[in-house]
Amino acid sequence: MSTDGSYVGGFIDVHTHIDMLELDPQIVLKAAREAGVDHMITIGTHHADHLKIVEMVEALKPQVFGTLGIHPHEAKDYNDEAEAFMRAHLNDKRIVAVGEIGLDYFYEHSDREVQRQVFRKQMQLAADFKLPVEIHSRDAEEDTIVILNEFKGRVRGLMHCFTGTQRLADGALDVGYNISISGVVTFKNADSLRATVKTVPLDRLHIETDAPFLTPVPFRGKKNEPAMMIHTARVVAEIKGVSLEELARATTENARKLFNRLSI
Numbered sequence: 001m002s003t004d005g006s007y008v009g010g011f012i013d014v015h016t017h018i019d020m021l022e023l024d025p026q027i028v029l030k031a032a033r034e035a036g037v038d039h040m041i042t043i044g045t046h047h048a049d050h051l052k053i054v055e056m057v058e059a060l061k062p063q064v065f066g067t068l069g070i071h072p073h074e075a076k077d078y079n080d081e082a083e084a085f086m087r088a089h090l091n092d093k094r095i096v097a098v099g100e101i102g103l104d105y106f107y108e109h110s111d112r113e114v115q116r117q118v119f120r121k122q123m124q125l126a127a128d129f130k131l132p133v134e135i136h137s138r139d140a141e142e143d144t145i146v147i148l149n150e151f152k153g154r155v156r157g158l159m160h161c162f163t164g165t166q167r168l169a170d171g172a173l174d175v176g177y178n179i180s181i182s183g184v185v186t187f188k189n190a191d192s193l194r195a196t197v198k199t200v201p202l203d204r205l206h207i208e209t210d211a212p213f214l215t216p217v218p219f220r221g222k223k224n225e226p227a228m229m230i231h232t233a234r235v236v237a238e239i240k241g242v243s244l245e246e247l248a249r250a251t252t253e254n255a256r257k258l259f260n261r262l263s264i
């Protein structure tokens with residue numbers, strides 16, 4: 001529903017984890033459609049969930065697309081078997097990106113050097129398969145920008161759940177990456193993020209849930225799901241000074257341009 005109560009469709013949630021919701025996917029998809037979130041991209045995080053993602057994107061056609069990638073938390077488990085599976089499925093029609101990949105020095109579940117190696121390997125995979133990437137970066141701004149620059153001109157993508165500094169936003173935009181905003185933008189203490197969003201051009205912006213995490217206001221305390229993205233969209237529309245309809249049109253167009261396999 002838009003602010004005047006009318007339905008606004010056409011949104012895409014570019015980063016969600018349907019397999020982690022522990023809910024009937026059909027119910028999740030129906031609720032999302034009713035809220036105006038017509039499509040979503042469900043994200044791979046480790047080898048153990050990749051088969052499920054490959055099956056899910058087929059079973060949940062045409063609303064759901066997917067990505068394959070090893071999250072920096074799981075970098076320590078990256079091996080030949082995991083890479084072989086990705087290589088076998090990165091040409092699947094409904095797999096639209098490599099992700100989520102990147103660096104997380106906040107939790108540091110994997111050694112930093114291992115994270116950097118695994119990040120580079122998967123950037124190379126994206127280059128080999130001519131796919132965009134979804135980047136996870138936390139407390140690792142310098143190294144993230146260095147590695148994105150190493151692949152400049154060969155790999156494009158988005159910075160998922162962007163909560164970094166203005167400097168990271170500018171650095172990412174400079175190297176050709178888009179910025180994806182999650183429910184964090186609705187949080188009371190997110191003034192600096194809202195200020196950064198103001199500076200990101202509308203044609204470089206995406207919206208996501210990262211469900212089941214990062215539930216937007218006013219649903220804090222509940223499990224997040226794609227239907228709730230509309231609350232994030234409202235806040236972003238207000239910051240950008242555009243209508244919800246315009247925001248849906250712009251962000252979906254951005255997704256079409258970035259994810260060349262996205263058939264929507």
Ligand SMILES: [Zn+2]
Pocket residue numbers: 100136160161
């Ligand atoms: Zn992430």
Ligand SMILES: [Zn+2]
Pocket residue numbers: 015017043100210
């Ligand atoms: Zn995620």
